[in-house]
Amino acid sequence: MTADFGYAETNPLAPLPHEVADRLRPHFDSMVDMVVRRIQEKVPEYARPGNRTYLTNTREAVEEGFEGFLARIGVTAPADDGFRERFRTLGAGEAHEGRSLDSLQVAMRTAVVLMWRRISEVQMAEPDVFPQRYVGPVAEALFLFLEELAGAATEGYNQAQVQVAGEVRRRRGRLVDLLLSEAGPASEAVAEMALAADWRPPAAVAVVVLGGRDVETAPPAALPSDVLSDFNRIEPRLIVPDPDGPGRMRTLGTALRGWHVAVGPTVSVTEAPSSLARARETLSLVNAGIIPGKQIVRWADHLITALLFRDEELMREMVARRLAPLIELRSVQRERLAETLLAWLQCGFNAKQVAQKLHVHPQTVRYRLRQLEELFGARLFSADCRFELEAALRVRVLTGWEESEPRTGDSTGPVG
Structure with a gap:
């Protein structure tokens, strides 16, 4: 294997004899079960007695992590670290489960701490195999190793989150289509699709x-x-x-x-x-x-x-018929009388209030009201007709007078 000096410089374990890995391996193998138990104690989400998948995944991740670390001892060129793919997969799994990376990070830190304790025990028990001068490089390597595992997990997590978010958006899009379908959705279908789209029906x-x-x-x-x-x-x-x-x-x-x-x-x-x-x-x-x-x-x-405005044709017809007496007036007179009539209807037929609202003299209001009575006659004294007149005048204000062209054949219309 050709040496990669850049890798050797960044791998604190490169100067150690490769035999150190062989001496440490039995110690690591014997602690796998203990590490798995401690992780399950620290992370309740991973302790599921009825689901062996979690136990299997945790155990395999610990084993591959241990072996990945040992494989770096005495190596001056990058190894084929397939275990990184394992941790990318674990990170993706956390995203698909709807969790943050906190649980996985706790599990990884727990394993690394226990690894360091075991290495310290070996160093004290077998100083000839694991001299004191190796302690510093191993501690640095463990820190970098944990950082690398966390990076791989984060990479997998972020990639999966993009996929999960995209799938949720697609499901929510289908849910919108269902909820707004013309036929109206069945409650059972809504409940089923809402669950798939991670949306709680309110x-x-x-x-x-x-x-x-x-x-x-x-x-x-x-x-x-x-x-x-x-x-x-x-x-x-x-x-x-x-x-x-x-x-x-x-x-x-x-x-x-x-x-x-x-x-x-x-x-x-x-x-x-x-x-x-x-x-x-x-x-x-x-x-x-x-x-x-x-x-x-x-x-x-x-x-x-x-x-x-629900029925525009009907609205136009009502305006044209009910306001027909105003159509033949000059535009300025038509505007003043229409404004006065609407104010009078809105003010409860109180001329003084109309005057205040329009900022004119009460006598001016009374004069205009006499003109309106001549134009509309008895219709001003019919409650139904006054209701229709107010509605028609409101439409006129909202749309402009050009929307109120008269209909031929009816300039007065029936009362009511």
Whole structure:
């Protein structure tokens, strides 16, 4: 074997006689069972009497670790350290089990400490085989060995975490598709897929639809872990558990800064499709400029607007028929009378309050009201008609007068 001087310089065990490994090997072999027991005492996760896989894996890792260390004694060229692959595999296993690397690191430190104790015992009992001058290099080598094992485990852990995260994302994507399917999901199917996606079904959810950004914009990286998301759509959507919880929307707003966030009603998990439909309606009203484009817009805060625009054709017909008496007026007069009529309806027919709201003289309000009475006649004294007039005037404010062109054949309409 050709010497690798760089390796010899970094391997503290290279200067030791190779025979030292042969003298230490029986001592290491005899302590494997004891080390395994001590690891199981220190790490309860590895002590599973009914599962021999954990015992077998722990024992094999200890044996391969011991042999990997001994194989470095007196070696000036890198050995084929296959044991590193073992520890990469162990690190990956911790990721797949959903644990951190803490347990594995405790196990490795425990084994190395016991190795050092045994080496110290051998040095004291057989100083001719293991002289004092070897103690320093062996201690340094043990430290570096532990560092190398930890590095291999971390490498395997990180690689597995990427795979696990990718699989969880795929499963959660399928879960979103199931929850938002038009037919509505069966509770049994939701429970099964939620378990596979590591998602605990909550008592209530709200569906969020996002807009206001280019479809190429990267998804936010800081969404709460229990929020399901699908950014592979023109209108990305989220399923938010416990949407009415304290600070929930504030946290979501921080994570989604720069987006328009339309929030559907709070529903049970199996009713998520209905929340999606309301959220999409709300976002369309935001995009049309009918609902002010605040960052977070909740459907529940705009019920009247949602109701008025649920059937756009019907809404246009109502506005055209109920406000037809204003259409033929000059634009300035039409604007003033429409504004006064809406204020009068909203103020409980109190002319003084209307004057204060519009910043005009009460006598001006009374004059305009007389004009409105001439235009609308008895309809101003019908509760049903006043309700329709207020709704139509609200639509006019939200959409602009150009949305209120008259229909031919009906300039007055029936009362009520």
